[in-house]
Amino acid sequence: MSRTRQWAAAALALSLTLTGCAGGAAGAADEESTLRWAVTLPAHWDPVVSGSGAQFRILSLAYASLTEINEKGEAVPSLAESWDYNDKGDQVTFHLRPNLTFSDGTALDAAAVKAYLERAKTQKDSALFGDLTSLKTVTATSATDVVIDLTQVDYQIPLLLGERVAQITSPTADPTALDKDPVGAGPFVVTENVPGSHVYFAKNPDYWDAGNIHIDRVELLAEPEAATIVAGVQTGVYDLATLGASQVKAAEAARLDVVNQPGYNASNISININKKPFDNPKIVDAVRYATNRQEFVDKITFGNGSATDQPFPSNYIAYDQQSANRYPYDLAKAKALIAEAGYRPGEITVDLVITSLFSTAAEIVQSQLAAAGITVNVKVDPNWATPFFAKDLALSLYGTTGRESPVQTLTAHFGPNGPLNLSTPYEPEGFEAAVAKARQTPLDSPGYQANLQAATRAGLESRALVFTYSSPNLFVKSTRVSDFAAVPGQLHWTGLTVAAS
Secondary structure, X not given: XXXXXXXXXXXXXXXXXXXXOHHHHHHHHHHOOEEEEEEOOOOOOOHHHHOOOOOHHHHOOOOOEOEEEOOOOOEEEOOEEEEEEOOOOOEXXXXXXXXXXXXXXXEOOHHHHHHHHHHHHHOOOOOOHHHHOOEEEEEEXXXXXXXXXXXXXXXXXXXXXXXXXXXXXXXXXXXXXXXXXXXXXXXXXXXXEEOOOEEEEEEOOOOOOHHHOOOOEEEEEEOOOHHHHHHHHHOOOOOEEEOOHHHHHHHHHOOOEEEEEOOOOEEEEEEOOOOOOOOOHHHHHHHHHHOOHHHHHHHHOOOOOEEOOOOOOOOOOOOOHHHOOOOOOOHHHHHHHHHHOOOOOOOEEEEEEEOHHHHHHHHHHHHHHHHHOEEXXXXXXXXXXXXXXXXXXXXXXXXXXXXXXXXXXXXXHHOOOOOOOOOOOOOOOOHHHHHHHHHOOOOOOOOHHHHHHHHHHHHOOOOOEEEXXXXXXXXXXXXXXXXXXXXXXXXXXXXXXEOOO
C-alpha cells in the first residue's frame, strides 16, 4: 500500500475507533468552519500545466478566474467586472476590479493578466495553448483594462476565459515553484502542502468576493480506496468526497447527501482514420453501429448517466436534435458493412491503447466489436495521457469534462489540431465554416443556438469519434455541508457553509 493510502486508511481507522467522541477530540479546530475534502491531489498546481481537465475544480480554491459561469452556463463577472467588444467583434476589452492582489502581495492588474495569457500561449509544457488560438495580442492599456485583439471574430472569449482556462497566477512567482505551491487570488490560500498526503487552506481575506466565503479552512486529504469513501464521510473523517457510481446506493443508505452535479461530460471511442483499417469509412460505420451505448451507461455509470452520440448531454444548448440517434445500435448492419469492406469475420485485429482508468470501457468495446467480427487487443499504457499526445494510435478511449465555451469543445474534438482528434489533421468537410459562423454570433443573438447546433451537426460528420455516454459529476457530502450551486461542471465556494459538528 502506498504512503498516501496508508495515511488515509490510518485516519479512517482512528475515526472509526473514536466515533461518538469526535467533537471533544477535535477541540479548538472545530471552532473554525472547516471543510475536509477527500480528493485525488493535483499532480500540478500551475493551471497552465494542469490544463482544463477536472482538476481545475480543486485549483479554484487557490485561483480566481477572469470570468465565471452561472447556473445557465452564461459568462458572469469574476476578476473582470465587465467586458465589451468593438463593433467588428475582433477585439474585446476586459475591465478588472480595482485594487486586486495575489496571495504574495503582487498586484493583480492588467499586466498580470497579460503575463498569464501570454505564458499560457507560449510556455513549452502549456496544456492550454490549443485553447487560446483566437488570441492574437494582449495589451494592458491601464491598470484595470486588458485589451485582447483576436485572430478572428469570436464572441466566445468571455466563456473561454473562465475557470478551465484563465485561473490567473502571480507573475512574480517562478512557474517551476508555482507548479508545487499555488500563488493565486482565489478564495483560499495554501498554509501547508505535503505532497501525497494533504494540502491545507485558510480563507483569503483579500479575495474579491471574500464576504460570500463562509468557510474558514479547507483541508484537502488524499483520497482513500473507493470502498471506504462512504464510511469516511459517515464518520466525519471527510465532509466531501468524489463518489464512484458504484457507491451511490451505499451513500444513500447511509443517509448522506449525494450531489449529482450537472456537467458537460462525454466519453468516446477515438479513431485514427489515417491508420488501417479505419481509413475505410465502412469500417468506421461498422464501429458506430456495433456500439451499444446503453451497456456503457449500465456498467460504468450504474444507471446514473445517459447514452449520448454527441460531445454534450442531450439537455445542452449545443446538442443537435437533428443528429440524434443517427447511428443506432444495429449489430447486423455492422457485420454487413465489414463484409462490404472486403473483410471476413475475425480478419480485422486492432490494438486499443488505454490507461487503467478506462479498463471497464475497454472491456465493453472489446466485447461489442468482437460481436461484430473485429478482434480488439487491449493494451494498458501508464504513460498514455490524451489523444493529443498519442496521434500514432489507431484506436483509443477518452472522456472530456467539456469547456465553458461550447465552440471550444467542438474544436477540441473535431478541429484539425484538436487535442481530442486522434485523426489530426483531418476535419470533416464544412466544419470550419460552421464553427466560424458560431464564433461570429453574439451570445445574446436570437440565432446563436441554431448556429451552434449547426456547428455540432457539421462536427458529427467526423469519422474520428464515436460518442458513448455522458455521466454527471458525483460527490458525497455530509449533511453539515450546504448545497452547492448547480453550476455545470464547477464547484463554487461562494455561499457554501459547513455547520459545526
